[in-house]
Amino acid sequence: MPEERQIAEAAAWIRNASRAAALTGAGVSAESGVPTFRGAGGLWEGHRIEEVATPEAFDRDPVLVWEFYDARRTGLVRCRPNRAHEALAELERRISDFTLITQNVDDLHRAAGSRKLIELHGNLWRMRCTAGCGEWEDRRAPLPRPLPPACRCGAPARPAIVWFGEWLDPADLAAAEAAAARAEVFLVIGTSGIVEPAASLARTAAAAGARVVEINPEPTPLSAVAALSLRGPAGEIVPRLVGTA
Ligand code: BJW
Ligand code: ZN
Numbered sequence: 173m174p175e176e177r178q179i180a181e182a183a184a185w186i187r188n189a190s191r192a193a194a195l196t197g198a199g200v201s202a203e204s205g206v207p208t209f210r211g212a213g214g215l216w217e218g219h220r221i222e223e224v225a226t227p228e229a230f231d232r233d234p235v236l237v238w239e240f241y242d243a244r245r246t247g248l249v250r251c252r253p254n255r256a257h258e259a260l261a262e263l264e265r266r267i268s269d270f271t272l273i274t275q276n277v278d279d280l281h282r283a284a285g286s287r288k289l290i291e292l293h294g295n296l297w298r299m300r301c302t303a304g305c306g307e308w309e310d311r312r313a314p315l316p317r318p319l320p321p322a323c324r325c326g327a328p329a330r331p332a333i334v335w336f337g338e339w340l341d342p343a344d345l346a347a348a349e350a351a352a353a354r355a356e357v358f359l360v361i362g363t364s365g366i367v368e369p370a371a372s373l374a375r376t377a378a379a380a381g382a383r384v385v386e387i388n389p390e391p392t393p394l395s396a397v398a399a400l401s402l403r404g405p406a407g408e409i410v411p412r413l414v415g416t417a
Contacts, residue, residue: 174402174409182385182400183413185357191269193348193355194260195373196276199362199388203254203407206247206278210364216240225335234328238319241331245296245313253284256361256406259414261285266414271351275363275370277333290348292340292370294333303327345369352377359413361387362406365394374398385413 186192198208208214209221216224219240223229230237261284264270272289274281277296281289300307301323310329315321320328334340352358358377365371371394378384378397386398387409395401402409411417 173404178400178402179409179412182383182402183415185383185385186263186267186359186413187415189267189356191354192263192267192357192359193271193273193351193377194263194359194361195352195363195370196260196272196274196281196361197363197365197370198276200256200260200274200406200410201251201254201276201278201280202362203256203405204251204278204280206251206276206280208362210366216243222336225333226337227335228337230330230335234320234330235318238315238321238331241296241333242313242315242319245315248278248296249313251278251280253280254407255416256410257281257284257286259411259416260361262416263414264288269354271348271355273348273351273370273373275367290344290351292334292344292348294331296331296333298332299323299329300332301325301327302330307332340369348373349376352382353380355380355382358382358384359387359410360384360394360398361410363388363392363394365392387413 202208224240257280272286275293277294297309297311299310305323305325323329352373355377360374374384374394383399384397386401387406
């Protein structure tokens with residue numbers, strides 16, 4: 173665990189900031205029981221995330237891809253936000269310019285009360301028509317068989333998730349980049365820091381002069397741009413930084 177002195181230093185940066193942002197990844201939800209992608213147990217029935225989270229995989233086998241997402245939706249039903257999600261929601265109430273940028277699709281930040289939230293990779297509870305009718309929310313879990321679920325027009329639906337090789341919503345990405353560029357403090361919590369363009373938000377923040385604080389039990393490529401790397405679980409460290417512990 174990091175020294176008390178390091179926590180106190182980062183906590184003071186946060187307390188004195190009028191503009192801040194955070195980038196979260198799967199690790200922030202690990203203590204809620206949501207599996208991470210690349211750590212131990214980060215496989216789904218032997219498939220790597222890169223094999224099921226692509227448009228090519230969906231074109232090849234939409235039922236397999238929907239089984240993957242249906243299993244994750246069903247697993248999520250019993251997961252609740254943890255103390256890291258709650259502390260980040262509290263930070264939004266305290267800092268007038270605070271943006272929470274998440275790569276997670278699990279909806280737990282919203283469940284904890286965060287509202288200024290950018291979901292870069294989409295949301296597990298949303299679906300989109302493959303024929304272009306639009307997007308909607310569907311919270312049924314498990315989904316009725318047969319898969320794939322259909323739009324009201326009859327065309328198959330797909331998860332409203334950003335897969336590898338797909339573009340992030342340009343407005344979301346622009347808002348995230350702007351928040352990173354103006355932040356005085358930028359927290360990087362529970363991400364392996366290898367998926368782009370999300371990872372580069374931390375580099376943008378550092379290049380624009382933000383103090384980047386990483387919270388992760390393991391070193392990552394983003395440790396190199398962090399002013400402080402706090403090694404430990406988000407559910408313990410983030411509440412201490414925010415003062416909600
Ligand atoms: C704890 C903890 C605890 C554990 N407390 N911490 C530039 C260079 C190279 C490649 C590219 C590039 N630009 C784009 C690419 C291609 C690609 C990419 O990044 N590939 C890399 C793998 C190399 N990016 C894309 O394709 C993106 N699109 C794009 O760029 O479009 C433009 C374009 C189009 C065509 C060609 C090229 C460019 C889209 C990326 C979409 C990512 N989608 C996914 C899956 C969908 C969501 C889903 O199904 O859930 O999003 S991938 C998966 O990874 C998911 C995650 O959001 C994302 C990040 O993972 P994350 O959050 O970091 O999780 P883990 O598991 O990897 O790490 C967990 C961390 O937590 C670890 O560090 C642990 O130590 C830590 N931890 N317990 C704190 N208690
Ligand atoms: Zn449709």
